[in-house]
Amino acid sequence: MRDLKEIREEINEIDEKLIELFKRRMECAKDVGNYKKANNIPILNQDRENEILDDVLVRGGEYGYAAQLLFSNIMELSRALQHNIVGSGKEMKELIENSSPNIPYNKNTKVACQGIAGANNHEATLKIFPDCEPQFCKSFKDVFMAIENGEADYGVLPVENSTAGSVSDVYDLILKHRFYIIKSLDLPIHYYLASIPQANLEDIEEVWSHPQALAQCSDKITANNYKTLQSANTAVAARDVANSKRINLAAVCNGSAVKEYGLKVLAENYENRSDNTTRFIVISKKLYIPENAEKISLCFGLPHVTGTLYSVLCRFSSLGLNLTKIESRTMANKPFEYLFYLDFTGNVKNDEVTKLLCALSTELPEFSFLGNYEEDFA
Ligand SMILES: O=C(O)C(=O)C[C@]1(C(=O)O)C=C[C@@H](O)C=C1
Incomplete structure (x- = not known):
């Protein structure tokens, strides 16, 4: 058996070469990026990527699939670099830059919630907007419609309970309407x-x-x-x-x-778990991003390419942003095609985060940035 120190020395030698090659490859990607910018060519070239992936699968031998994973990540990074060069996602950048940090509110602000007086939704609404007279709606859908029609400024909705899980109807409506999420509140619930x-x-x-x-x-x-x-x-x-x-x-x-x-x-305390908590969100037609926003929500569909979800998640984790929630819902009229809803930790004031959102907004089908907001705990 070889000596561990000796093997590690060889690994160091290989890594030194790999990093030089990686840097060279990224410089090439930069050149392609400038060429694409000058000639107005899209960044993603799926045929070219497939050609490379097919090739490394064969050449990787017993490590073929691992090599594919490595190269699909390398190309993801190469695309990210090119998006920066081209300045992709201008609308996304402007949207974030033009958002306001303060959520306007006084006792005449119109806030919609589902249910009637005394419901948990009512309690959450009063915790977030203390002196408001909520507009009670029959259904979650009606809360979204009240925002859509301008009858309400904000809507308060439950999205998840620590015991019973996600409120899937609300996620379906979030994905359909794509209003902004401007706040969340975790409310302990006792029955x-x-x-x-x-x-x-x-x-x-x-x-x-x-x-x-x-x-x-x-x-x-x-x-x-x-x-x-x-x-x-x-x-x-x-x-x-x-x-x-x-x-x-x-x-x-x-x-x-x-x-x-x-x-x-x-x-009293009829709930299964004493730490029973429901998470509520506030939705709005206008985007507000408070200074101390710590949660980013977004949604997208996936192109039919192996490993896309994985590589998107990798790009967030490489910036130190953790995935805290993922929901997949089937697309209306498209059986077995999915829309994903995701929450990450993070703040778009970080330039790298904005760049990533700009890149994703041009690459992923049905992409929407749903907000960057504070999480409160009652
Ligand atoms: O060949 C290109 O067009 C490139 O931009 C390079 C590259 C790569 O890194 O190999 C990157 C993005 C494309 O989707 C395809 C391939």
Whole structure:
């Protein structure tokens, strides 16, 4: 067996050559970039890349697939360099530069949320916009429509719960409308099992609530063998239980709904997990990027090329930006084609981040920058 020190010396020797070759290759890519700029030729040449990848697969022998991965990353870097030379993504750059850091708000600002008084959405809305009179909408879709039609300035929406997972309807609407996300709030959610004042815990046979709340409280509901019925939201469940006058019924709802609809608390902290938290976002037609923004959201489709998602993720991680969320949703009318929604840590004030977004905006189909915002914790 060879001595470790000796092998490492050989690796150092090879790396020295590799780095020189890599630098030479990047200089060539730069020259091609200048040529493409002068002749108005697109940066990406998929046929040329495929030709190179096919070639390295064969020449790489037993390391053929690894060699393909290496070269697809090298070409990704070479394209990134060329995008800089050409000045791709001007619109993206302007969009970011023209955004304002302060989110305007006073008590007359129109804020839309789904549900009725006492719902979790209402609570989140008041936490973010303390003195506002929310415009209650029947559905998440109506919140988006209120923004679309200019009836509301902002919309507050739940996107994810720590127990029950993503609110997929909201992600579908985000991808459809592509409004900007200008803030997020993590709100701890505690539930009560509540009934009309005449009822006792032993009387309960059936529980009403929103499907997400039923999922977040599934342990106790299942243990008690309760029948469940889905409501439009937790406050609607509370209101309907109050109106039903039935003693065998209870709602899973929050403290505001208990008060709002005069219910009796039968059990507290009904959620499966004590750290039960829901993440809400604020959407807006106008882009605001606060000074201390720390989360970047974007979405895109993928060209039918092996490893594209991987190489896009690599480009973020090479800038030290971590992926914190990824959702894939099927495209409308295109079975088995996907749109991706992603959250990364980071701030677009970093020049390298803006350059990356500019490059991606010209390379990826259906690309949208959805915002760069602060994350608050209630
Ligand atoms: O040959 C080109 O057109 C280049 O720009 C070079 C290169 C490469 O790095 O090999 C980079 C981008 C293209 O998509 C194809 C190939």
